[in-house]
Amino acid sequence: MIEFGRIDHVGQVVDDLDAAIVDYQRVFGMRVALREELPEQAVEAAMLEAGRCRVELVRPTDPEGPVARFLEARGPGMHHIAFAVPDVAVALRGVAAAGGELVDERPRVGLGGRLMAFVHPRSAHGVLIELIEDRG
């Protein structure tokens, strides 16, 4: 049994990160907690917060990357859900043992230096699920 915490955040793909930040600030009163480029994932990302809600806005930086292809195929919108887990490696093994298909065989470093890994959408009826470490 995998040990889950909360929904850490939801990830959205946008084509204009600055414009999206301005709109989320204006309409929902969210604030930017973190913004950085993640060259390994070919994106620039910003984590926005309001209360205990977190939304990660992601803009592709390489037209050949997977997020650029997602944006091209589906347009801006919801991209992934991140479930907080105390140990990403343990959770990955649990998902794989239960027959889940992994995108990442082992944890890697994502936004804010946190360990994370993706489970393939084929294992969740079309939904890309991120497992992200939260020891808190």
Next chain:
Amino acid sequence: MIEFGRIDHVGQVVDDLDAAIVDYQRVFGMRVALREELPEQAVEAAMLEAGRCRVELVRPTDPEGPVARFLEARGPGMHHIAFAVPDVAVALRGVAAAGGELVDERPRVGLGGRLMAFVHPRSAHGVLIELIEDRG
């Protein structure tokens, strides 16, 4: 400023609710907290839980309804994010005052009898945002 709690749940559209429940139970160890038909929204919905993560699986029951059209256009996948708010009517007024475009001008009753309302995806770069009452 709108007062937000946590991400209450994330909604996914599926074409086969029974199969999706079985897979989420098997791969992620989630359990069904609630399942009911919502004729007004032309869906059958199930709320699945693991830890403090909640996922609402939604299957269209009317081929002419908005969820059926979403499924037809985009296939199974992420549909909405629900932000918990202490008072949906107050939050709706806040979003509208900030220039957000509403789907629901006033709260209505959703899964489990809880008050909720949708904000239009045009206000959130392609993301359908639900505001859901959580007095807890």
